[in-house]
Amino acid sequence: MPPAAATITPPRVRVLPRWCGLVAAVALLVATNVLVGVVWPAWAVPWKVVVAALLLVLARVCGLGWDDLGLGRRHLGRGLVHGGIAVAIVxxxxLVGVALPATRTAFEDTRAAGTVGAMLxxxxxRIPFGTVLLEEIAFRGVLPGLVGGGWWRRTLVASALFGLWHIVPSLGLSRANAAVGDTLGGWGDVGRAALAVIATFGAGxxxxxxxxxxxxxxxxxxxxLATNSLGVVFAWFLIS
Incomplete structure (x- = not known):
């Protein structure tokens, strides 16, 4: 009998070069940051879901596969285990931060005030679909894939962009959080924004x-998700 024909995996079609995709992705994120952060904040959640989908389409058009984006099925189980560890650590x-008087005030954020329904x-x-979904697809999935190169190159570029992404949200932070306000009250908007960029660069x-x-x-x-959503829950219990 003739040998079985080898299975040939067709190459991924690349319509756009990756550098074009990178420019387009950054431009889309800048526009999103301004639109939902300043102009149409009420539309933040649905618009960011749409942008996350657009970024995935853009990445595929640029020839990135699901494994390149961190969305392949092969490592899903391992990813869930490590994610569970991260949730437990957070x-x-x-719990320790809330229990210690010296750090408890850091959780007293007025943005968490309101009803149980608002907190939920x-x-x-709002956090899963208006923050985490887009930011993880963009800054840990699409942008590193479009940047290419070694892990450190991809990480540093994507994390620097992640830091810049937080300039607009940082401007009202000291007014919402007493601990931050006491610490950074004299820094001005530029100083607070610079510190936010540095902190979120490290987080990235x-x-x-x-x-x-x-x-x-x-x-x-x-x-x-654990960092942001649990933070809201803990803050709500402290100030409500």
Missing amino acids: AVVY YAALV ILLCAWRRWGGHLVTPVLAH
């Missing part, structure tokens, strides 16, 4: 490391 750190909406809808590197450890984008998604 929960323990928050923030923790289960850590989240990229979580993706590398887990082998899947679900790991930084869970770490990011």
Whole structure:
């Protein structure tokens, strides 16, 4: 009998070069940051879901596969395990932070004030779909894939862009959080924005490391979700 024909995997079609995709992705993110941060904040959640989908389409058009984006099925189980570890670490750190008087004020953020329904909406809808989904797809999935090169190159570029992404959200932080306001009250908007860029640049590197450890984008998604959503829950219990 003749030998079985070898299975040939067709090459991915690249319609755009990756550098064009990178420019387009950054431009889309800049426009999104201005539109939902300044002009149409009420539309932030649905618009960011749309942008996340557009970024995935753009990445595919530029020839990136699901494994390049951290969304392949092969490492999903490992990613979930590492993500569960990240959630547990965040929960323990928050419990210790709330228990210690010296750090408890850092959780007293007026943005978490409101009804139980408002808190649940923030923790289960606004943060997962209006923050985590887009930021993880963009800064730990699409942008590193479009940048290419070694892990450190991809991580540093994507994390620097992640830091810049947080300039607009940082401007009202000292007014919402008493601890931040006491610490940074004299820095002015420029100083607070610069510190926010540095802090989120570091957070971006850590989240990229979580993706590398887990082998899947679900790991930084869970770490990011735990950090933000649990933060809202803990803050709500403290100030309500």
